Amino acid sequence: MKIALHGASGYTGRLAVAELARRGIDTVLVGRDFSRLHSAAAGTGFEVRRADLHDHDSLTAAFAGADAVINTAGPFARLGAPVVRAAIAAGAHYVDTTGEQQYIIEVFDTFTGAAADAGVTVVPAMADDGGPSDFISHLVADAAGPMDTLTVALWYRGGAFTRGTLRSLDPDLLFDGALRYGDGGWTTYGEASHATWRFPGEDPPVRVSKAALPPVATVPRHVTVGRMEGLLGGSFDVLKDGIAPAVIDALPEGPDDEQRRQGRWTISVEASGPGGRAVRGEVEGTDGYGKTAVIAVEAVCRLVKDGATAGVLAPSQAFDPESFLDFLSGHGVRWHVTTG
The missing domain is CATH 3.40.50.720 (NAD(P)-binding Rossmann-like Domain)
Structure with a gap:
């Protein structure tokens, strides 16, 4: 190989x-x-x-x-x-x-x-945000059977972003330009379906925003769902306003080893079917870049x-x-x- x-x-x-x-x-x-x-x-x-x-x-x-x-x-x-x-x-x-x-x-x-x-x-x-979220969404869909909606919420905390990640985050595309799947295709949309999300082991619920998450682009290609959207946990007001390239260039290239180990991420997926039946799945880990x-x-x-x-x-x-x-x-x- x-x-x-x-x-x-x-x-x-x-x-x-x-x-x-x-x-x-x-x-x-x-x-x-x-x-x-x-x-x-x-x-x-x-x-x-x-x-x-x-x-x-x-x-x-x-x-x-x-x-x-x-x-x-x-x-x-x-x-x-x-x-x-x-x-x-x-x-x-x-x-x-x-x-x-x-x-x-x-x-x-x-x-x-x-x-x-x-x-x-x-x-x-x-x-870390694409493969596991696609996998857990597929398994949730298998367990749920016929689905009306599928929602994926991603929450990062601790750690730090790399300069490369920040350069890739176009706030217009990540937030306002987020795509939702519905009626057999992908379109932009208005307000998110949720303002908060209950992640496993967390109380109270976490504030979320609509976001252009990878699984919304991949999951409807292998599961049948009426509507699917993505949510990003936490406050991202700084990112929504955009970060000047000069500011990004002045940052460290990325987190050091200890910061990477402290970074935690959770993917939470919920499928809702006829009659209000719900199936949830979660994937959790640390050190997203690793x-x-x-x-x-x-x-x-x-x-x-x-x-x-x-x-x-x-x-x-x-x-x-x-x-x-x-x-x-x-x-x-x-x-x-x-x-x-």
């Missing part, structure tokens, strides 16, 4: 380098800056290949011989499509760590046919070893949801589905 990693010199990319090295996977690091790539590869023995994101031929050549590509370089709406295109051209499966809802829809709309024709599988959104590296590396390993249908797939279409969540349980992630 040979994996190509694009974005290796970034914060999440370096965590992916460490995970690939820990698992002893043959890896090539791809990017435009040799010095930063060599720094990221230090002590691993990984090969380094230079390629310009905007030079399709050089990027495709850099992915040559790889069974799969991991892309951790965002903002994906601006930087992602050339990497997907080059991976498909190189005949390599593709996984990324995007959390950008509108970009995920773009990947499905743009690359499904090309990936199927090339015989490769493309799976966007394999990060878990993202684990999720992305495990995803490409499963694609290479087990295969999946060619084309662009949601996480639960490419992987068995319960099996993947059980794997994450070995990394400190807790999950359950409750029928009530």
